[in-house]
Amino acid sequence: MTITLLHLFPEDLGASGDSGNVQTVAYRLRERGFDVNVSTYASGDGLGEKPGAVFIGNGPWAAAQRAREALAPVRSTLHGWFSSGVPFFAVGAGAEILARTITLRDGHEIAGLDLFPFTVARDRDGLGAYADCDSRLGRIVAFADLSSEWRIDDTAEPLGHGVIGGKRVARDDGVILASSIATQLGGPVLALNPHIADWVAERIVEHAGGAFDATPLPTDSLAENARAVILDNMDQVFTTIAL
Amino acid sequence: MRQSLAVIIGKCVYALTKLRGGGSAFPGLVALRIAPRLLQNAFRRVPRGIVFVLGSNGKSTTTHMVSQILRGHGLKVFTNPTGANLPQGVASSLLRQVGARGVVRADIAVLEVDEAFAVELAEILAPRVVLGLNTQVDQLYRFIDTERAGVMMLDAMALASEAIVTNRDDPFLSTVGDRRGAKTPRVVAFGVASEVVAASPNGLLNAQNFADRSRVTALDVVTEVTALTDSGTTLRTRDMNVALSLPARGMHYAVDAAAAVTTVQQVLGEDWSADLTAAAFAAMKPAYGRGEVLPFDATDVTFVMFKNMASLQLNLDALPHETGPVMVAIDEGTPDMSWIYDVRFDALRHVDVISGDKCWQMANCLAMKGVTFDLVEPSVERAVARMRELVTPGVRQTWVVNYEITMIARKLIGFSELASGS
Numbered sequence: 001m002t003i004t005l006l007h008l009f010p011e012d013l014g015a016s017g018d019s020g021n022v023q024t025v026a027y028r029l030r031e032r033g034f035d036v037n038v039s040t041y042a043s044g045d046g047l048g049e050k051p052g053a054v055f056i057g058n059g060p061w062a063a064a065q066r067a068r069e070a071l072a073p074v075r076s077t078l079h080g081w082f083s084s085g086v087p088f089f090a091v092g093a094g095a096e097i098l099a100r101t102i103t104l105r106d107g108h109e110i111a112g113l114d115l116f117p118f119t120v121a122r123d124r125d126g127l128g129a130y131a132d133c134d135s136r137l138g139r140i141v142a143f144a145d146l147s148s149e150w151r152i153d154d155t156a157e158p159l160g161h162g163v164i165g166g167k168r169v170a171r172d173d174g175v176i177l178a179s180s181i182a183t184q185l186g187g188p189v190l191a192l193n194p195h196i197a198d199w200v201a202e203r204i205v206e207h208a209g210g211a212f213d214a215t216p217l218p219t220d221s222l223a224e225n226a227r228a229v230i231l232d233n234m235d236q237v238f239t240t241i242a243l
Numbered sequence: 244m245r246q247s248l249a250v251i252i253g254k255c256v257y258a259l260t261k262l263r264g265g266g267s268a269f270p271g272l273v274a275l276r277i278a279p280r281l282l283q284n285a286f287r288r289v290p291r292g293i294v295f296v297l298g299s300n301g302k303s304t305t306t307h308m309v310s311q312i313l314r315g316h317g318l319k320v321f322t323n324p325t326g327a328n329l330p331q332g333v334a335s336s337l338l339r340q341v342g343a344r345g346v347v348r349a350d351i352a353v354l355e356v357d358e359a360f361a362v363e364l365a366e367i368l369a370p371r372v373v374l375g376l377n378t379q380v381d382q383l384y385r386f387i388d389t390e391r392a393g394v395m396m397l398d399a400m401a402l403a404s405e406a407i408v409t410n411r412d413d414p415f416l417s418t419v420g421d422r423r424g425a426k427t428p429r430v431v432a433f434g435v436a437s438e439v440v441a442a443s444p445n446g447l448l449n450a451q452n453f454a455d456r457s458r459v460t461a462l463d464v465v466t467e468v469t470a471l472t473d474s475g476t477t478l479r480t481r482d483m484n485v486a487l488s489l490p491a492r493g494m495h496y497a498v499d500a501a502a503a504v505t506t507v508q509q510v511l512g513e514d515w516s517a518d519l520t521a522a523a524f525a526a527m528k529p530a531y532g533r534g535e536v537l538p539f540d541a542t543d544v545t546f547v548m549f550k551n552m553a554s555l556q557l558n559l560d561a562l563p564h565e566t567g568p569v570m571v572a573i574d575e576g577t578p579d580m581s582w583i584y585d586v587r588f589d590a591l592r593h594v595d596v597i598s599g600d601k602c603w604q605m606a607n608c609l610a611m612k613g614v615t616f617d618l619v620e621p622s623v624e625r626a627v628a629r630m631r632e633l634v635t636p637g638v639r640q641t642w643v644v645n646y647e648i649t650m651i652a653r654k655l656i657g658f659s660e661l662a663s664g665s
Contacts, residue, residue, distance in 0.1 A: 011451075012451065012453065014585060015380070015383055016581050017580075017581025017582055017583065017584045017585065019584050019585055020581060020583075020584030020585075020608070023584055023611055023612070024611060027611045060388045060389060060390055060453055060454075061388070062390065062453035062454040063451070063453040065453075066453060128383065128578070128579060130578075143578075143579050143581060145383070147388075186579070186581050187579075187581050188581050188584060191584065191604075191607060191608065191611070192604070192607075219607060219610045219611070222603050222606045222607040222610060222619070223603070223607050225603035226601070226603035226604040226607055228603075229600055229601065229603060229604075229621075233575055233600070236575060236578065
């Protein structure tokens with residue numbers, strides 16, 4: 001079985017090591033015997049055939065805004081894929097353009113592509129910190145870039161609940177909807193958390209009509225040790241330059 | 244009076260921190276508390292003024308180049324050591340180099356300055372020439388958005404009293420001409436010839452300017468990198484081809500050299516000499532950790548220091564074909580290393596030892612990229628011991644390390660002196 005992973009705007013939206021999320025899922029699928037193609041989409045390209053999964057990453061708001069404009073004409077195609085069960089994995093600003101609305105710092109509200117059930121307020125200084133979350137998919141240890149506040153619909157399910165950084169600020173992260181995830185966690189989060197990557201990979205294979213063997217891989221101990229180091233250093237406070 | 248008191252107390256604090264084996268910005272912080280105008284007073288009488296060097300990558304190397312070229316022209320230069328680029332860091336370096344009156348006795352000062360403090364320091368010190376090297380994706384845990392770092396540098400560059408030296412190929416810094424306010428310093432640029440960029444595996448790696456992508460500002464390009472060789476570069480400047488040897492390998496060092504030469508020309512005007520510049524480069528050693536080669540038992544080791552995606556990629560692209568035994572090490576000095584997945588490791592197909600607190604993240608990434616490795620060892624001390632076992636006389640090793648591990652590893656092989664800008 002050949003699976004195509006479509007990575008939207010890899011050059012412009014990649015500030016959370018987002019290509020690492022794609023590389024991780026591709027690696028884990030290949031290790032389980034699947035053939036994987038990674039295709040990319042940038043402004044002016046055609047979306048192409050329906051892929052096995054769609055990835056979009058974090059980046060500067062100006063880049064996300066451009067991506068939003070470029071995707072607007074193909075919104076109905078994306079909606080069709082999303083509602084037919086193609087897994088989407090979206091991080092940071094790339095996820096925000098897939099939300100309902102985005103309110104900018106100056107109070108101006110713009111429409112998102114309305115795939116995920118949340119709204120965004122980009123009204124705060126950024127904060128970079130380590131994050132430790134519980135989720136129904138397992139514990140998630142990652143790096144968080146909190147440049148905005150996400151408000152998910154009352155009926156929607158957050159991806160996780162956890163603490164951020166040395167001050168242990170408690171907060172929900174992201175949203176999980178059917179086979180898709182939107183999150184503010186970087187790191188990249190899937191490389192650090194192979195169990196979450198396998199959940200995504202399993203949804204991809206399931207959607208393609210195949211069977212997935214989620215037996216851990218030998219490299220998983222590397223990610224486990226990496227998470228342990230992050231947990232040991234949770235108290236590290238990163239000095240972020242205020243706006 | 245207050246100035247002298249601050250300097251004397253600061254020097255005492257410096258001596259104490261040195262006794263404890265540390266080198267830090269703390270003495271400078273103490274001195275600035277006592278005399279908030281310490282820096283203004285210290286630099287007021289520097290006859291040829293102050294040069295600032297800004298940029299995401301290459302500040303230390305370029306500051307070193309500018310300083311050495313100026314020294315080659317007979318000037319006495321004050322400069323700050325690598326990394327001491329916040330106000331307290333500049334103050335600490337001041338304490339090490341001035342007398343009790345706290346006045347800098349040099350012909351000119353060349354300071355590398357952190358992006359986030361560049362405007363503050365420019366307002367205090369009124370630099371004559373400001374060089375902007377590049378805007379590359381760096382420390383997003385700190386700046387969140389590269390555009391913010393770019394704008395900080397543009398704002399500081401606009402405060403130059405006499406000349407701005409900018410990078411034609413940088414989508415942010417090349418727009419500096421539009422930033423000038425009341426002051427109207429001249430703007431000159433350096434750049435890299437397109438065929439040189441095309442020959443580089445991953446290009447220049449300057450950050451994209453998403454907010455202002457279509458902006459093209461006419462620039463007076465006075466120096467261009469026209470060729471790269473194994474050990475040097477050729478610059479086209481003032482209607483001459485100037486061949487220079489470089490202190491370390493890589494296109495980025497040629498860019499730094501073009502920036503440094505352009506900056507020195509702005510300072511010296513007609514007194515700039517191509518021959519003296521070439522002689523300065525011929526005698527130049529690499530800046531701390533930047534391609535520095537140090538003896539290690541019966542061989543030696545090249546320190547390839549990295550800070551972010553661009554600096555690691557450009558350094559990997561410049562590695563010689565034969566790297567010898569390789570250590571890669573990274574620690575909490577690089578809090579967010581997610582960008583490691585964007586790096587192409589084609590130049591390193593095998594790593595002998597991966598070390599530092601963040602060794603597991605590095606190993607996880609390299610495993611997925613198909614780079615093989617023999618040992619993952621968080622302790623740098625034990626990792627260096629392993630590299631010692633791998634010493635073959637005459638086979639140079641390559642250690643690819645972040646800043647903090649550069650300091651630790653240098654010390655472990657017997658080079659305990661602090662970073663020095665000269």
